Amino acid sequence: MKGELLGEASSRPKLSTSPAPRPNIKIPSGPFKINGTRTAVIPTLGPNDALIMTTLPLYDESRPNDPRTECIILQSVKDKITSMPGFPEPIDAPNPKKYVIKPTKGKGMGMFATADIDVGEIIVVERPLLISMRRLYGGPNNWQHPYEFQRIAVERMEEQDREEFFALHNCKGYTRPHETGISDTNAVAFGGLPGYDADCTAVCKDISRANHSCSPNVDWDWRLESFTFELRACWPILKGEEIFGSYTGLFEPRIERRKFLLERYNFKCVCTSCSSESPRSDVNRMVLKNATKSAWCDGDKTLKDWVNNPSAPDDLIIARCMPMIAIMLEEKLFRPHVWPIWFQRIIKAFCALEDEENARFWAEKAAKLSRTAMRNDAGWEAVAKAPKNTDWWGLRAKARNGYPA
Numbered sequence: 001m002k003g004e005l006l007g008e009a010s011s012r013p014k015l016s017t018s019p020a021p022r023p024n025i026k027i028p029s030g031p032f033k034i035n036g037t038r039t040a041v042i043p044t045l046g047p048n049d050a051l052i053m054t055t056l057p058l059y060d061e062s063r064p065n066d067p068r069t070e071c072i073i074l075q076s077v078k079d080k081i082t083s084m085p086g087f088p089e090p091i092d093a094p095n096p097k098k099y100v101i102k103p104t105k106g107k108g109m110g111m112f113a114t115a116d117i118d119v120g121e122i123i124v125v126e127r128p129l130l131i132s133m134r135r136l137y138g139g140p141n142n143w144q145h146p147y148e149f150q151r152i153a154v155e156r157m158e159e160q161d162r163e164e165f166f167a168l169h170n171c172k173g174y175t176r177p178h179e180t181g182i183s184d185t186n187a188v189a190f191g192g193l194p195g196y197d198a199d200c201t202a203v204c205k206d207i208s209r210a211n212h213s214c215s216p217n218v219d220w221d222w223r224l225e226s227f228t229f230e231l232r233a234c235w236p237i238l239k240g241e242e243i244f245g246s247y248t249g250l251f252e253p254r255i256e257r258r259k260f261l262l263e264r265y266n267f268k269c270v271c272t273s274c275s276s277e278s279p280r281s282d283v284n285r286m287v288l289k290n291a292t293k294s295a296w297c298d299g300d301k302t303l304k305d306w307v308n309n310p311s312a313p314d315d316l317i318i319a320r321c322m323p324m325i326a327i328m329l330e331e332k333l334f335r336p337h338v339w340p341i342w343f344q345r346i347i348k349a350f351c352a353l354e355d356e357e358n359a360r361f362w363a364e365k366a367a368k369l370s371r372t373a374m375r376n377d378a379g380w381e382a383v384a385k386a387p388k389n390t391d392w393w394g395l396r397a398k399a400r401n402g403y404p405a
């Protein structure tokens, strides 16, 4: 029995001796490093460093009309950015534009699609009005709120930019200076600039107009090379629909999310997930969060155990992954640190089973979703084109024949 199960050498059928194509495509393993992943460490100010107000990119007479950003950053960070070869890359904003900013009921202004937008499509590419390091040095281990710096940075802006800045919403009222209120309402966080591996924020003319939903249809991303902020679709958006980003952790329970949004942004979220009386959405998100954590820790172990165990059902892995996909679809929540964990499992399993059609189908979806998070297909397109050339192709049959993964 043992011999049968494990395919001992004597009972193994002979494999063909003709040279099999060597697998030359490695199936990507998620989650992928997203541009600007943050650390919680607050960097220490070097002895020769200083916090400065500056305008980036530096003025370039060959591109006199290029938008520029007021920055509150460290001198050392500025030096690193301006010495990057080829900096800045040109701004490649989508043409024609597929959105408008207009009033939306109960939420002030909002961003709306003027054409259908597919997953992975870039919607906005914008150089921010203002970039700040979220925490600014005010003495040893003491990081202060940059009220004065923000006022001066706004004063330094070109007149048109300053007008755009002051037209943005301020949900903080008179609790702090107006510039800080606008910044606190509209700043989108991103992780790190060269030499500063902690939170930075950007206030943008258009991107900051995107309202919040707990099932966002876009993700934002910072691109240092072009010094731009971008919005990309992570869910299909139909012409006329509102474009929503997310301001909060989407795997927190509804009550926590609502509390945070009210305290920080002064509104009560009424998205589908928040306004339902049923606990279903909370349970869905908790199950997905916990299962994703376990799957991430497990790596490929469960997959390999399944590949090597001929008595395990063929559909074991797929059947375990599909409920997670169903939750993502129900919650309209395809987050870049979650979906790749499940997609790579599904695709590896279909390849191991030599199911070309399904492997291709899922790899094509993964390629699209990857473009939302990082502007490239993360290697999924190659998998979609040739599942048979991947390192997981036919592994289950090979294991049955005595060649375990």
Ligand SMILES: C[S@@+](CC[C@H](N)C(=O)[O-])C[C@H]1O[C@@H](n2cnc3c(N)ncnc32)[C@H](O)[C@@H]1O
Pocket: 106, 107, 108, 109, 110, 168, 169, 171, 185, 186, 208, 209, 210, 211, 212, 213, 265, 266, 267, 268, 269, 270, 271
């Ligand atoms: C970054 S701004 C978004 C653009 C803003 N609506 C405007 O008029 O410029 C954030 C503010 O928009 C409003 N907001 C965003 N999402 C909302 C939502 N889902 N429901 C109600 N108000 C929302 C809140 O007033 C919040 O403080």
